[in-house]
Amino acid sequence: MAGDELKSTTEHKPASVKVFNCPSCGAGVVLRAVGQSITAVCGSCAAIIDSSNENYKVLEKASKTGKRDQVIPLGQRGKFRGVVWEVIGYVERSDGSSVYTWSEYLLFNPIKGFRWLTEFDGHWNYVITTKSRPTEDNLGRRKVTYLSKDYYLFHTGLAKVIYVIGEFYWQVKQGETVQVEDYVSPPEILSSEKSNNEIVWSLGEYVSQSEVKSAFQISKPMPLQSGVAPNQPSTVTETANYAGKYWGMFLGILFLIQLASMFLSKNETVYSGQFTYSSTDTEKLKVSPQFELSHGMSNLEVSVSAPVQNNWVEIQSDLVNDDNGESEDFEQGIEYYFGYDSDGSWTEGSQNSSLVLSSIPSGKYHLNIEASGPALPILNPAITMDVVTPESAVAKNSYWQNGKLKAVEPVLNEKIEGIAKYYFENGQLNKEIAFRNGERNGKYTIYAEDGSVQQTGVHLNGQLNGNVKWYNSKGVVTRDVYYNNGVLVPNNSANASSLTLNVVIKRDVTTWSNFLWALFLISFFPILVLWRNRSFEMSRWSQSDFSPYYQHQEEN
Amino acid sequence: MKKAFIIYGTVICLIFAYANYNGWTVADSVKSGKWGPHGHSAYHK
Numbered sequence: 020m021a022g023d024e025l026k027s028t029t030e031h032k033p034a035s036v037k038v039f040n041c042p043s044c045g046a047g048v049v050l051r052a053v054g055q056s057i058t059a060v061c062g063s064c065a066a067i068i069d070s071s072n073e074n075y076k077v078l079e080k081a082s083k084t085g086k087r088d089q090v091i092p093l094g095q096r097g098k099f100r101g102v103v104w105e106v107i108g109y110v111e112r113s114d115g116s117s118v119y120t121w122s123e124y125l126l127f128n129p130i131k132g133f134r135w136l137t138e139f140d141g142h143w144n145y146v147i148t149t150k151s152r153p154t155e156d157n158l159g160r161r162k163v164t165y166l167s168k169d170y171y172l173f174h175t176g177l178a179k180v181i182y183v184i185g186e187f188y189w190q191v192k193q194g195e196t197v198q199v200e201d202y203v204s205p206p207e208i209l210s211s212e213k214s215n216n217e218i219v220w221s222l223g224e225y226v227s228q229s230e231v232k233s234a235f236q237i238s239k240p241m242p243l244q245s246g247v248a249p250n251q252p253s254t255v256t257e258t259a260n261y262a263g264k265y266w267g268m269f270l271g272i273l274f275l276i277q278l279a280s281m282f283l284s285k286n287e288t289v290y291s292g293q294f295t296y297s298s299t300d301t302e303k304l305k306v307s308p309q310f311e312l313s314h315g316m317s318n319l320e321v322s323v324s325a326p327v328q329n330n331w332v333e334i335q336s337d338l339v340n341d342d343n344g345e346s347e348d349f350e351q352g353i354e355y356y357f358g359y360d361s362d363g364s365w366t367e368g369s370q371n372s373s374l375v376l377s378s379i380p381s382g383k384y385h386l387n388i389e390a391s392g393p394a395l396p397i398l399n400p401a402i403t404m405d406v407v408t409p410e411s412a413v414a415k416n417s418y419w420q421n422g423k424l425k426a427v428e429p430v431l432n433e434k435i436e437g438i439a440k441y442y443f444e445n446g447q448l449n450k451e452i453a454f455r456n457g458e459r460n461g462k463y464t465i466y467a468e469d470g471s472v473q474q475t476g477v478h479l480n481g482q483l484n485g486n487v488k489w490y491n492s493k494g495v496v497t498r499d500v501y502y503n504n505g506v507l508v509p510n511n512s513a514n515a516s517s518l519t520l521n522v523v524i525k526r527d528v529t530t531w532s533n534f535l536w537a538l539f540l541i542s543f544f545p546i547l548v549l550w551r552n553r554s555f556e557m558s559r560w561s562q563s564d565f566s567p568y569y570q571h572q573e574e575n
Numbered sequence: 576m577k578k579a580f581i582i583y584g585t586v587i588c589l590i591f592a593y594a595n596y597n598g599w600t601v602a603d604s605v606k607s608g609k610w611g612p613h614g615h616s617a618y619h620k
Contacts, residue, residue, distance in 0.1 A: 258576060261580075262580060265581060265584060266584075269588060273588060276588065276591055276592045276595060277595070280596075316597045317597070317598035318598030318600050376600070377598060377600035377601075378597055378598045378599050378600075379598070527598065530600055532600055532601055533595055533599065533601060537587050537588070537591040544580055
C-alpha cells in the first residue's frame with residue numbers, strides 16, 4: 020500500500036468515470052478515479068496500463084494468473100463509516116512462503132481519497148496510511164509508538180503481489196515484493212511496507228465481517244472466519260477492565276469495614292481460669308464458675324493453653340447457657356513437639372489453642388471442660404484400688420487333673436469380688452489378681468514356678484493402668500513401663516503429677532476469616548475474566564514469532 | 576454483566592458488614608479438629 024492522499028485537497032468534485040480500450044487486447048478498461056490513479060489493470064487480459072496520461076502505455080503484459088472470485092466486485096459502492104466508498108482495485112498478496120494469502124480492496128472517495136479493506140482468514144481491517152512516521156523502540160520487547168499509543172511487533176516477513184486488477188494510485192507490478200512488519204494494539208494494527216526506496220506506514224482497524232457485508236451489500240457467502248486475528252479485540256477485555264476497577268473498589272470497602280470492625284470490637288475478657296488435672300484426680304469433667312455475656316449477639320474466643328511437651332491433650336468443651344439450658348459443644352487440641360535432627364532443632368505445634376465461636380447471644384453461661392490424652396497425668400490406681408475380699412464372699416475352687424488346687428475365686432452376687440488366686444499344676448502359687456464387680460480392678464502379682472515375683476501391675480476397670488514391672492529371679496526390675504487404660508504411654512507423661520489448663524474467654528474479638536471469605540467471593544469473577552482474557556491473548560500470540568507468552572519455546 | 580457484578584459485590588460487602596456486626600464467623604464451622612496420634616505424624620521426621 021502506498022500513500023492515499025489526494026493530489027489536491029481542494030478537489031472535491033465527484034470522480035468522473037472514463038473508459039478506454041486496452042492497448043493490449045482491445046477490451047474496454049474503466050477508470051473510476053480519473054486524475055488520481057496512475058496504473059490500471061485490464062480486466063480482460065490483466066495487462067498493467069499506465070493511466071496517468073491518455074497514451075495508455077502497457078507497463079506489463081498480461082500475466083498467466085487466472086481470475087479471482089473476489090468478495091467485493093470492482094465498482095461496488097458501499098457506505099462505510101458514514102462515507103460512500105467505491106471499490107476500484109483489488110490485490111492479492113502472499114507471504115514469502117506463498118502459504119498464506121490475503122486480499123486487499125482499494126476504496127476510493129473523491130473527497131476522502133483512498134482507503135483499504137483487507138481480508139485474511141475471514142478477518143477484516145479498515146486501513147489508512149498514517150500521516151506521520153511512528154517512532155521505533157527496540158529496547159526490550161520491540162514496539163513502535165504512534166499518536167502516543169504503543170504497538171507491539173507481531174510479525175515480520177515478505178509480502179508479494181500475486182494477483183492484481185483495477186486501478187491504483189501507484190505503479191503496481193505483479194510479483195512486486197516488500198518487507199512487511201506488523202505491530203498490534205487491538206483493535207488496531209500498524210504495518211510498515213519497506214521497498215528499496217521507501218517505507219510506508221498504514222494503520223488498520225479491525226472491523227467485523229457483518230459490518231463489511233452490510234456496508235457493501237454483499238450477497239455471496241463471506242470467507243470462513245478462523246483463528247484469532249492479530250488485532251482482533253478480545254471479547255472480554257472490556258469486562259476485564261471494569262471487573263478490575265470494581266474489584267479494587269470493593270476491596271477498599273471491605274478494608275474499611277474490617278478497620279471499622281477492629282476499631283469497634285470490645286475484645287473483652289469475660290472469663291479467665293485454670294483447671295488442674297492431677298494423678299489423684301478421678302473426676303475428668305471440670306466446670307467453670309458462671310460468667311455473663313453482654314452486647315447482644317457477638318462472637319466468643321476460647322483460648323486454652325497447657326504446658327505439654329512432646330505430647331498432646333484434647334479438650335472437649337460445652338458452653339452452657341444457664342438461662343435456657345442450651346449448650347454449644349466444641350473441641351480443641353493442644354500439641355507441642357520439639358527435637359533435634361541433622362538440620363538442627365525443630366518445633367511443631369503450640370502449647371496454645373484458640374477457637375472463635377460464632378454469634379453467641381448474651382446471657383449467663385458456664386463452661387464444662389473434659390480433657391483427655393497422654394499429656395494428662397496417670398491416675399494412680401494404687402490409691403483407689405485397695406481391694407480386699409469381703410467376708411460374705413464364697414470361695415469357688417477349681418482343681419487340676421492331679422487333684423491339686425488350680426484356682427480360688429471369691430464370688431459375691433455371681434461376680435468375682437476380692438483377691439483371686441491361681442496355681443501351677445504343682446501347687447505353687449502362680450497369680451494373685453484383685454477383682455471388683457467381676458472385672459480386674461487393683462493390684463496383681465505374677466509369680467514364677469520357683470516362687471519369685473515375675474511381674475506386678477495394676478488394673479482399672481479391666482485395663483492396665485499405671486506401672487507394670489517385670490523382675491528377674493533375683494528380684495531386680497528388668498522392665499518398667501506405664502499404661503493408661505490399656506495403652507502404653509511415654510514415661511515423661513506418667514512422671515508429671517499434674518497438668519493445668521489455662522482458659523481465657525473473650526467477647527467480641529476481631530477476626531479476619533470473614534474478610535478473607537469476602538475477598539475470595541469478590542475475587543472469583545475478576546479472576547475468571549482475567550483468565551479468559553489471558554487465554555484469548557495467548558491464542559492471538561500463538562500465531563506470532565514475537566509472543567510474550569511463548570518466549571521459552573522460541574529459545575528452545 | 577457489569578450491573579450484575581456491581582450488585583453481587585455490593586451484596587457481599589453488606590453481608591460482610593452484617594456478619595462482622597453480629598459476630599458471625601465462617602472459619603472452622605465444625606468447631607473441631609483432629610487431634611491425637613493421627614494429628615502429629617510430622618513428629619516422626
